Amino acid sequence: MATKKILLTEDEMPRQWYNILADIKMNPPLGPDGKPVTPDALAPVFPMNLIEQEVSSDQWIDIPEKVLSIYRQWRPSPLIRAEALEKALDTPARIYFKNEGVSPPGSHKPNTAVPQAYYNKEFGIERITTETGAGQWGSALSYACSQFGLECKVFMVRVSFDQKPYRKTMMATWGGKCIPSPSMETNAGRSVLEQTPDSPGSLAIAISEAVEAAVSDKTGKTRYSLGSVLNHVMLHQTIIGLEAKKQLAKVNEYPDIIIGCAGGGSNFAGLTFPFVLDKLAGKEITIYPVEPAACPTLTRAPFVYDHGDNSGYTPLLPMHSLGHNFVPAPIHAGGLRYHGMAPTVSQLAAEGLIIPQSVTQLDALAAGILFARTEGHIPAPETNHAIAQVIIEAKKAKEEGKEKVILFNWSGHGLLDLGSYEKYLAGGLTNFELSDAELEKARAIFANYPKPQIIKSR
């Protein structure tokens, strides 16, 4: 019998994160004057120790002891061979998944929430504001803040707030305060509500609210935290891929194909960046980020300079973007409803080092149900997008008669997302696809924006 769960001991947990900025060439973020932003300009928003990480080009960065000791609450996470899924698909492929759903809030998000809370605390910060889509990030940051005695305020995208009421309770249990966005608490929220009183909200609007709430706090003891997109978030998440590499080596395997769902890019980056390092050195690996067809950032939107938030508070970031005013359809995978994509992930896509894919909401749910009925665990709606692509690749391997090794990130469980399963099982879930006309309309805002260059890293 093949090994089902490939485990690492706590002593085998990686002691450093991998920083891809050492190995790829990036366009810089730009300030309002069109010039590269300086670390000082970001100081009202983030603590300086995290800003230093954001711009660091050191290839390896030590994980602080205190962070390692909290990681031990659930890490190293198991790598699991999905034998029952393989059998159901009758595929010669060997499928492995990294189970990030074992963390206290149930996803990969605390891999960065814990170090972000740690660095804020070290810098003397007392309160953190943030946004959340599906609620996974807001709960992860509430949990992390509780570990360090920090206050946490979360602006949760309205549609998800209504779909997932227990997320709010989860955040409150850890001491976090969760309010639906757009809200009347900020200028950013009020101006959206004036124009669209029944706005379902978006991550971009919630980010504007959370940034505004942080920088307008007169005490100077509040900072903002982002759960995806930024370089330091991708960095912290690489613990996933570094562990997975060690685990696969234990069973003498190496992946041919690696897959992760992509909202802002962090769980995808976390699993794949340590393997991109090998790819840059010549290894043959096919790497797929998978996004929803309703929010096709990498697959259909251009590589541009755009703001990370709705009100234009953030610098211009070089990324694939649908436009910062884009409000995606209310799909259940709330964590994938983001108009942009991490600059590092966007850069790899622009260079052709990764191959973006998209799947529909119904295909994603069907994949999640097959997974739950074979492997047992009920996946988050976001994770289902990765599973749908795994199924496509496993079927291809069968057609080609090839023994491919497929590795994917099981980014979180869906136990607080059962509304989407309930609707799907009752036949009430529909697909949303973005029309070309809507896409063109969204693209129009880029006409006078600066254009990033596509720089080859190898």
Ligand SMILES: Cc1ncc(COP(=O)(O)O)c(C=O)c1O
């Ligand atoms: C379980 C899960 N997977 C994936 C994502 C997408 O985010 P990212 O692309 O940053 O990993 C989210 C976001 O909330 C999530 O909750």
